[in-house]
Amino acid sequence: MSNPQDDTKSQEQTAAEAKAAAKAEKEAAAAEAKAAKEASKRVRVTIHSGETDDEKGDVVLVHNFEQIQIKRDVEVLIPERYLAVLKDAMIDTRGVDNHGKPVGGRSPRFAYTVEPE
Numbered sequence: 001m002s003n004p005q006d007d008t009k010s011q012e013q014t015a016a017e018a019k020a021a022a023k024a025e026k027e028a029a030a031a032e033a034k035a036a037k038e039a040s041k042r043v044r045v046t047i048h049s050g051e052t053d054d055e056k057g058d059v060v061l062v063h064n065f066e067q068i069q070i071k072r073d074v075e076v077l078i079p080e081r082y083l084a085v086l087k088d089a090m091i092d093t094r095g096v097d098n099h100g101k102p103v104g105g106r107s108p109r110f111a112y113t114v115e116p117e
Helices: 004-040 081-088
Strands: 042-047 059-063 066-070 076-079 090-096 102-108 112-116
Touching: 042 081, 059 081, 066 076, 076 081
Parallel strands: none
Antiparallel strands: 042 076, 042 112, 059 066, 090 102
């Protein structure tokens, strides 16, 4: 014979497990939807050519081991996450002014324009 208290505990435990599984499934679906939304954010970018040969070739951007190659002077749609990579690409310059004082600065590596989609 089964004990009524054991049956009640078993039913409560099963209900709690089902509730926890439903919550985990809901959280996973929300995370997946958020990732899909992030992946779908795109921006229009044009990377402009420069005067030297180094500034005329295609540009490769890498984000979390994923890379894209962008032709210069062509407007393209890229995932928004690559825009941060483009913004962070800087050139450090160092030199000496006419008075022998060290000077330096940072300038963007690429000339580009951005338009939201």
